Amino acid sequence: MASVANCSRRLLARSSTGLVQILPVRPRAASLAAGLIAARPAPTQNSTPATSTSSFSTSAAAQAKTVQHVRSGKKTQVSSKKKKKFAPRGKAISPGERKAFRKRIVLSNNNALAVPGLEELSQGEATAANAGRIMALPDAVVDQLRAIEAFKPTQNFKLFRRPSLLVRSETAELTERMQREVTQEKKTLRIVVDGERLSGKSTMLQQAMAHGFLNDFLVFHVPEGHEVTTACTEYAAIPGSDPVQYIQANYTHRILLAALAANSELLGKFKTARAHDQLANPVAAGSTLRDLVNSAKEPDHAWPVFQALMTELLDAETSLPRPPLMFTADGLAHLMRISDYRNAAYERIHSHDLVLVRFIVDALGGATKFPHGAAIIAATTYGNAPNNPTLDLALAQRRAEQKAAESSSKPTPDPYFRGYDERVAAAMRTVEVLPIKGVSKTETRALLEYWAASGVLRQRVDERAVLSSWTLSGNGVVGELERALLLSLQV
Structure with a gap:
């Protein structure tokens, strides 16, 4: 186009004489980049001379330092701040350390004042004469209660100098019945402690266990019912059982070790009436019951040893002396439902098909006989409990029966509800309910x-x-x- 324009100018340009004059050809730019370079102002003396590039070079824009790509409408700022240095935060928290801190049991506070005139609870003092008094637990009983995990992290013993308990009217009634019916008459006391939330049901269990330790009861305790039925411990089917029963070896071993730590002196006073050669670690006749419990060296040995121990303690024909028994369990609703365990067909297992739970349920329901006396005490919980309409109905019926109410006012099952469990209803048909209310x-x-x-x-x-x-x-x-x-x- 530039050449065509030059030709037209030469042809059209005329002088005053009418002759056509040929104009000199205007030099054209080799390229756009060369034109831009030519249009630049001359550099000063202090400025750096521009780099000479060819008009056809593809790296002209890259080599020209003054040419930069800037986005319209936005300015790019380069931060001059330095990165923060890593500050060491100390030792990392070990696995399980938070859980151990959350579940720790603190039973004393040295900053608290010592209460003057505070008496210790002794044998036979938790009676109606001492109702409404605060009594301290002896150090030996505190160690025994700690061994069987009777204390809970939510209790406020950490605010006082030493653990002490209030002797309530319900406590006096329960301990007097234990002393009269179990120790003297060799009967079986089967009680469910029930009450509203935060009314002191777990504390009532502690007071019953403290009375049992002071009066030479052989105490077994299940601290949390959900630990047995929520599939958090190992289980295995018993070969040849029909219907299929399941053992929980590790948890049974834990119960035995806790009972041994709490009742070691008592177990050493009684002898075995027969030899137990079928155990993995055989025990000869005439050995102490402590030796029998000590033979459970591994979790796989726990359930056979537990059966052998119950055979010795429940033998009605033996002439050897036997101590009264106490079985306590907290969180009864978990023991009266279908558990979270699964069988080989991936169907949920009923809690009563777990042999350890079945033993406690049979003892509470009256199916197991205790010829030397026993106290079977279970407590309900409403802070962490599943919905169990069968248990709620059974407890309401037992309370109505104990009040000698008319049959028309006795609660009846809902005819349109199909979720009732007959096995639970049968186990709770003859128990006694101890209602816990507020203190006076x-x-x-x-x-x-x-x-x-x-x-x-x-x-x-x-x-x-x-x-x-x-x-x-x-x-x-x-x-x-x-x-x-x-x-x-x-x-």
């Missing part, structure tokens, strides 16, 4: 005075304070009373 005003005053003497409660304890605390806690619910007055002191 006298017992509330005893608690407040003990807390004030320990330096925990910083307010005046008078009739007005007792009445207001009793009312705000739902008519004396112990857990709510602790929430209202001790919650700010928990760490």
Whole structure:
């Protein structure tokens, strides 16, 4: 196009004389890049001379330092901040350390004041004469209760100098019946402790176990019912059993070791009446019951040893002395449902098909006979419990029967509900229910005075304070009373 324009100018340009003059040809730019370079101003003396490039070079824009690609409408800023150096945070938390801290059991506080005049609980003192009093647990009993895992992390023993318990009217009634019916009359006491949430059901179990240790009961305890039925421990089918039964070797071994640690001195006083040669570690006749329990060296030996121990303790024909037994379990609703375990067909296993649970249920329901006396006590829980309409109905029926109510007011099953469990209903048909309610005003005053003497409660304890605390806690619910007055002191 530039050449055509030059030709037209030469042809059209005329002088005044009318002759056509030939104009010189205008030089054309070799390329756009060369034109841009030519249009640049001359560099100053201090500036760096531009790099000479060919007009056809493809790296001209890359070599030209002043030419940069800038996005329109946005400025790119390069941060001059340096990266922060890694600050060491100390030793990393070990696996399971948080769980151990959350589940730790603290039973004393050296910063708390020693309560003057505090008496220790001894044999035969948890009676109606001492109802409404705070009594300290002896150190030996504390060690035994700790060995069988009777204490819970949610309890507030860590705020006081030493673990102490309130002797309630229900406690006095229960211990008196244990002393009369079990120790003297050699009967079997089968009780379910029931009450609303935070009413002190687990503490009632602790008081019953403390009375058992002080009166030479052989105590076995299941601290949490959900640990047996929520598929968190190993299990295996018993060969040849029909219907198929399942053993939990590790958990049974744990129960035996806990019972051995808590009742070691008592087990050493009684002898075996027969030889147990079928065990992996045979035990001769005349050995102590402690030697029999010690023969469970591995979890695989636990269930045969447990059966051999129960054979010795439940033998009605032996002439050897035998101690009264106590079986306690917390979280009864978990033992009265279909468990989370699966059989070979991937069907859920009923909890009563687990032999350890079956033994406790048979003892509670009356199917197992205890010729030397026994106390079978289970407690319900509502903080961590599955929905169990069969158990709720059975407990309501037992409470109505104990009140001698008319048959028309006795609860009946819903005819349109098909989720009732007949096995659970049969096991709970003859048990006795011990209802736990709030403490009385006298017992509330005893608690407040003990807390004030320990330096925990910083307010005046008078009739007005007792009445207001009793009312705000739902008519004396112990857990709510602790929430209202001790919650700010928990760490």
